[in-house]
Structures are given as C-alpha cells and as structure tokens.
Amino acid sequence: MAKKKVVILDGNDTGCAAGSTVLSQVIQSASADVQYFRLRDHNLAHCTGCFKCWIETPGICAAHDDVCRDILHAMMQSDMTVLYTPITFGGCSSVLKVVIDRFLPLLMPYFMNKKGETRHVPRYTRFPKLVGIGVRQQGNPYEDSAFKALIGRIAENFHAPSFSVEVFDGNEERLTLIKKVYEVINRSDSVPDSDTLAGLFPGVDPDFSTTTLNIGNALLLVGSPKVQNNSNSALLGGYVLDTMRLAGWNTTMLKPDRSVLQEEGRAALCAAVDRADVVIVAFPLYIDTLPYLVVKAMEVIAEHKRKSSGKRPQRLFALANNGYPEFHHSIVALANCRCFADRCGMYWAGGLATGAGEMIGRKHKNGNGQHPEGPVRKVFEALEDAGETLARGNTVQYETQRRFTRTPIPFMPFVLWRRMFRTAGNKCWDTQAEQNGVTKEEMYAAPYGV
Numbered sequence: 001m002a003k004k005k006v007v008i009l010d011g012n013d014t015g016c017a018a019g020s021t022v023l024s025q026v027i028q029s030a031s032a033d034v035q036y037f038r039l040r041d042h043n044l045a046h047c048t049g050c051f052k053c054w055i056e057t058p059g060i061c062a063a064h065d066d067v068c069r070d071i072l073h074a075m076m077q078s079d080m081t082v083l084y085t086p087i088t089f090g091g092c093s094s095v096l097k098v099v100i101d102r103f104l105p106l107l108m109p110y111f112m113n114k115k116g117e118t119r120h121v122p123r124y125t126r127f128p129k130l131v132g133i134g135v136r137q138q139g140n141p142y143e144d145s146a147f148k149a150l151i152g153r154i155a156e157n158f159h160a161p162s163f164s165v166e167v168f169d170g171n172e173e174r175l176t177l178i179k180k181v182y183e184v185i186n187r188s189d190s191v192p193d194s195d196t197l198a199g200l201f202p203g204v205d206p207d208f209s210t211t212t213l214n215i216g217n218a219l220l221l222v223g224s225p226k227v228q229n230n231s232n233s234a235l236l237g238g239y240v241l242d243t244m245r246l247a248g249w250n251t252t253m254l255k256p257d258r259s260v261l262q263e264e265g266r267a268a269l270c271a272a273v274d275r276a277d278v279v280i281v282a283f284p285l286y287i288d289t290l291p292y293l294v295v296k297a298m299e300v301i302a303e304h305k306r307k308s309s310g311k312r313p314q315r316l317f318a319l320a321n322n323g324y325p326e327f328h329h330s331i332v333a334l335a336n337c338r339c340f341a342d343r344c345g346m347y348w349a350g351g352l353a354t355g356a357g358e359m360i361g362r363k364h365k366n367g368n369g370q371h372p373e374g375p376v377r378k379v380f381e382a383l384e385d386a387g388e389t390l391a392r393g394n395t396v397q398y399e400t401q402r403r404f405t406r407t408p409i410p411f412m413p414f415v416l417w418r419r420m421f422r423t424a425g426n427k428c429w430d431t432q433a434e435q436n437g438v439t440k441e442e443m444y445a446a447p448y449g450v
C-alpha cells in the first residue's frame with residue numbers, strides 16, 4: 001500500500017523544537033512520507049493583495065519564490081497538511097501566516113455557495129486534510145477557541161475533505177504529546193459555522209467611559225499590504241480617524257510594512273503606539289484572519305509592551321473588511337484583535353466588520369468629507385458614529401455593527417443581494433482577466449498537479 005503523504009508547516013518562531021520533533025517522529029512512525037518545512041529558516045515574500053495569481057498568472061503568485069512554490073506543490077500532492085504554530089493572539093504566528101496568506105492561488109476567484117456561505121471555487125479537484133496544532137503560550141480559553149475556529153474556517157475555505165485541531169501546552173510530557181498527536185491526526189472535527197463564530201464576537205463593557213480624557217492622540221494602523229495607497233482598510237479606517245480629528249483629536253496614520261522586521265522600523269512602530277490614547281487597527285481579512293504584516297506588527301508591539309513599565313491607559317478598536325458578502329467571516333479576526341489588546345494591557349473598545357469590502361471601496365467616490373450617496377451611505381454613517389463614540393471616550397457597541405452591515409440595497413433581502421453580489425463579482429473577475437489577455441481556459445490553470 002502506498003505511504004500517506006504528509007506535509008508539516010512548522011510555524012514555530014523560536015529555536016524550541018520539542019513539539020515539532022515529536023510531531024514529525026509520530027507521523028513518520030505512522031508509516032507516512034513526511035515533508036517538513038521549518039518556516040523560520042526562510043525569508044518569504046508576503047502577499048501584497050495584487051490578485052495577479054487569479055487574473056494575470058492564474059494559480060501562481062507574482063512573488064515567484066521557490067520555497068513557497070515547493071510548499072504549495074507539496075501540499076497539493078499530500079493527503080494531510082499540518083499547520084503547527086505557537087498560538088498567537090488566538091491565531092497563528094507570523095512565521096506561519098506569511099505562508100497561509102500565499103495559499104490564495106489554490107482557489108479560483110469565482111464565488112460559489114457552500115453550505116449557505118460564500119466561498120471561492122476550488123482550483124484543484126482534491127485538497128489535503130488539514131490538521132492544526134497550536135501550542136498554548138499562556139492558558140486562555142478564549143484564545144484556544146479562536147484558534148480552533150480559525151483552523152476550521154481555513155479548512156473550509158480550502159475545501160479540505162476533513163480537518164482536526166488540537167491545543168497543546170508548551171510543557172507537556174513527551175508521552176502525552178505523542179498520544180495527543182496520534183489522536184488529532186486520526187480525528188475529524190466539525191466545521192465551525194456562523195453560529196459558532198457569533199459566540200466569539202468580542203463584546204465590550206457597555207458602561208465603560210474615560211471621563212478624564214475627551215481629547216487625545218489617535219493612531220490608525222492600516223493593515224492592508226496593498227502597495228498603492230488605495231486600500232479599503234485605509235478608506236474605512238480613515239473615516240473613523242477623520243471623525244476623531246474633527247472632534248479635536250490629534251490623529252496619525254501608519255501602515256506597517258516590512259520595516260517592522262528591522263530594529264529601526266520596530267522602534268518607530270512602538271513609539272507611535274506608545275503616544276496613542278486610542279489605537280485603531282483597520283485591516284482586510286486574509287485567509288480567515290489578520291494579514292501577515294498585521295500579525296508581525298502585533299507581535300512586535302506585544303513584546304514591547306511586555307517589557308515596558310508604567311503603561312498608560314489605552315483603548316484598541318478594530319475594523320475589519322472582507323471580500324465575501326457576509327461579515328461573519330471576520331469574527332475570528334476581531335477575536336484575535338481582542339486577544340492582542342488583552343496581551344498588551346489595552347482596553348478593548350470594540351470591533352466592527354463588514355463584508356463586500358472591495359465593493360464598498362469601489363462605490364466610494366467622495367473626497368470632500370461628505371458621506372457618499374447611494375447604498376453604502378449607511379456604512380459610512382456607522383463609521384462616523386464609531387469615531388464620535390471613541391472621541392467621547394466610550395466603547396463601540398454591537399448596535400453599530402448591526403448598522404454597519406445592513407444590506408446595502410434598501411429593502412432587499414440579504415440572500416437576494418448575496419446572489420447578485422456573486423454574479424456581479426464573477427463577471428468582474430472575468431473582465432479583469434480578459435483585460436490582461438487571460439482566456440477563460442487559462443483562468444483554470446492548476447500548476448501544482450491533481
């Protein structure tokens with residue numbers, strides 16, 4: 001009988017390799033062919049959200065590095081791919097996330113309906129089982145739940161035939177580890193649906209109010225890695241920031257880039273965060289959670305906060321936008337932001353998420369401080385409301401989320417609007433590919449086999 005093929009993506013960010021060694025030994029002893037990638041050894045390019053892997057060179061990332069190509073090729077040949085990571089704010093480490101973001105070419109741009117949710121059509125006919133193993137840094141049930149939900153959502157996004165996920169303690173006995181690894185690789189868990197995600201939505205303390213501070217410094221961290229400065233995140237976050245500026249706050253915008261990998265860039269980021277009374281993180285959803293550069297920036301900030309003394313009270317507000325029409329895909333990412341706030345000793349000021357981010361970005365035409373006319377007007381009214389609330393020293397309540405995600409076409413039921421969105425979205429991808437001289441047949445290229 002042919003041996004099972006297993007790929008291990010080791011997202012461990014330190015030299016402590018006990019867990020990953022056990023993992024590969026156990027899997028090898030289960031008579032499998034193991035391909036092991038120690039990701040921290042590679043300086044991988046990150047996804048910049050250019051979508052060229054869909055509309056210019058279908059199936060292949062524009063970054064063209066051999067390591068990532070080897071990883072995707074190995075994954076698509078495998079029966080099981082294992083994501084191994086220290087649990088980082090209830091998600092994956094940046095070391096692993098840089099690779100996960102680059103899974104995007106494994107999907108087609110086209111939208112489809114899967115179990116009542118929007119998903120992308122698979123590019124390949126067969127995907128591996130996905131197994132997530134997270135190593136707990138400090139015991140925290142909310143972080144564990146967010147991590148488990150994240151792995152399930154990634155598995156569903158990538159049409160894995162099954163998935164399983166387990167959380168380990170960093171200091172577990174070798175024998176316990178072996179037993180747990182055996183169990184998890186042989187198990188099949190159920191996929192978290194929108195109801196499970198709703199339970200993870202990070203709520204706020206409704207009575208919170210900073211009466212001592214009505215004017216201060218607000219910092220917007222723009223989490224989109226798009227190279228041109230035209231991201232939906234900058235647009236949406238900019239709205240909240242502008243509202244605070246009009247209320248008298250000093251406002252600054254910063255877009256974390258690869259400079260956070262260097263000492264100088266890290267220092268600048270941490271200094272900007274230290275000056276802020278309110279930090280707003282506005283980001284696009286990348287493979288069910290925060291993009292690589294945001295995770296990296298958060299790791300840097302959390303490490304800085306851990307070492308610093310005499311912390312002043314700060315609030316964190318998160319603003320997510322995702323490509324699918326349903327906003328609930330972003331709930332895990334908001335939970336990740338909440339975990340980050342807790343780690344840094346920042347007060348959680350609430351989070352908002354919207355779907356159809358690209359559509360909202362395109363429909364927005366004004367540059368004159370007025371709300372855009374038409375269906376997306378409500379979105380910008382809700383953002384203004386969030387900005388005013390933060391400027392007053394309060395937290396943003398779930399009621400604002402409800403207004404933020406209303407069906408953009410008045411009185412149209414969500415299911416109908418979603419169908420229209422998918423049809424229009426699919427046409428839009430075709431048009432863009434055509435403009436690049438890519439034929440319909442070429443769109444379906446499957447460079448990694450099967």
Ligand SMILES: Cc1cc2nc3c(=O)[nH]c(=O)nc-3n(C[C@H](O)[C@H](O)[C@H](O)COP(=O)(O)O)c2cc1C
Pocket residue numbers: 047048049050051101102104157224225226230231232233234283284285286287288289321322323324325329356357358361
């Ligand atoms: C690598 C990558 C992964 C993405 N993953 C998701 C996803 O898991 N779910 C989703 O709804 N949208 C996903 N999107 C779509 C983006 O969230 C969407 O295009 C967003 O509006 C981009 O915002 P920005 O302009 O601020 O970068 C992904 C986009 C990219 C490039």
